[in-house]
Amino acid sequence: MTLRADWLPALAAFEAAARHQNFAHAAEELHLTASAVSHHVRKLEERLGMPLFQRHARGVILTAEGRRLADAAGSALSDVEGTLQALRKGRDDDQRVRITTLHSLAHTWLLPRLQDFTTRHPGVRLMIDTEVTLTRFDDGGPDLGIRHGPGHWPGLTAHHVMDDALIPVADPATAAGVSCAADIAKLTLIGDHARQGWADWFRAAGLHGVQLNLGHSFSDSTDAMEAAARGLGVALSREKIVGPWFDSGRLRQLPGPVLPTRWRYHIVYPSHRPLRPVARLFVDWLLETSAGERQRR
Template sequence: MALRADWLPALAAFESAARHQNFAHAAEELHLTASAVSHHVRKLESRLGVALFQRHARGVSLTAEGRQLADAAGSAMADMEGVLRTLHGTRDEHDRVRITTLHSLVYTWLMPRLPDFHQRHPHIRLSIDTEIALTRFDDGGPDLGIRHGPGHWPGLTAHLLMDDALFPLASPHYPGLPAIREAADVTRLPLISDHARQGWLDWFRHAGVHGAKFEESYTFSDSTDAMNAAAHGLGAVLARGRIAQPYLDAGRLQRLPGPALKTRWSYFVVYPSHRRLRPAAQAFVDWLLAQPTED
């Protein structure tokens, strides 16, 4: 069956509806009405002689035939958008990926892994933003982000990158450290904290230390500063394992007695649901999600 030019509007409407699993959201993206999107889809179904969506009270879902066409249409649209961006922009911008994430994660987890990405994709340029403010994914903004949170953000697609756990650390040279033999003994140390949602009170409760008095002597807005403070002998820090590992490997910090507390939040790779990733950004996402995250 030859693909005629008058099929293209219907295919574009179907591809958007299939990606969103929602006619209204597709209409908003395409600047059409929901009824217009529905008309295009029904026209396509009539021409093909198959049902592409199952329609029910809560919305729509793809049939097996619809999924097959959606995969092909999505791939074709992404290829065309990649070519159009290449023709419209400079080569540098085509191969540049803008990422927003946490300074602590870049410094301790991402940076040691970037040489591997460069070796695999030497033509891709990365711009990494670690500003504290939550970034908006507007046109001209970052392509993707790595966020620490619950995994649900309006308008964003989120892929789990890795979980994490909290446990106390201190410099191996801290005076009197051999006397810290159990979790309750940690309360005697000057405690260092950051602005994370879970803190010392949560960890002591998890460790079975109830009613003990403790004082947070130092508080930092960035987790990297908190760990550096502990490495310089200022006290014990409650650290996330993923960003603490380089300090442990280098012997600058060591674990104190007590259990690891699984964090309520995890790390996610996020990007706008309404916008397809450019090939360079998709390559970076694929590389991120392929990183080994086992301890």
């Protein structure tokens, strides 16, 4: 006997009725009437020439033949559903880009600009991982990384995104009492884990042998900014991440040199595998956005 396409509605109704052992419940699941489910089942029984259910006042019970068909139909539909889910997941994955970067950059620079990317590419979904350690770009790992570093990493292609610089910042009350770099040396200084720090900045300011009055220290630069905004001391901020605190008026730039950072921001991806088209969209947007901001300066 050949399974034809017009058998499929009847098989679907039978499979649901077999699972529920109830035509009314199957009808609710399939958005049909109980009589429609019953009609489909009877049509299937007529084609097979055998009863699939024993009908009684309280409901229905599968016959031995019905049980065999229910097991086969359930297994087949489960396989089809699994395949459909895999196809949907594959389609969704084609539109997802996984990016790894620092929390400070994601929170203060990237997020305020992402609406432009979303407007241009509404179907693309970004998965942004923020972490301090350098992520491995193994198969199944991230597509892209935005890194603050020298620009050379083994096995990675790197494109320069933007430079950065270090500036001293403090809350408005603290800033009101500062007129020169020497005044900053007398204040509590907030530390972080960056390679360049206060000693470098004071040397750039022409102040040598300064005894640093270090207070709290933070591994995440956004925490250092927030600590400064709350009056816990003066922070040495990267220009690219301090914007939200300047915009809100919670931090102000203090007098002194703007010290270029030795490291710069780069967008990186594995050299050994082709860059997916959807990831290329993000790379192109990021480079265009940063270049546009440099030109407007």
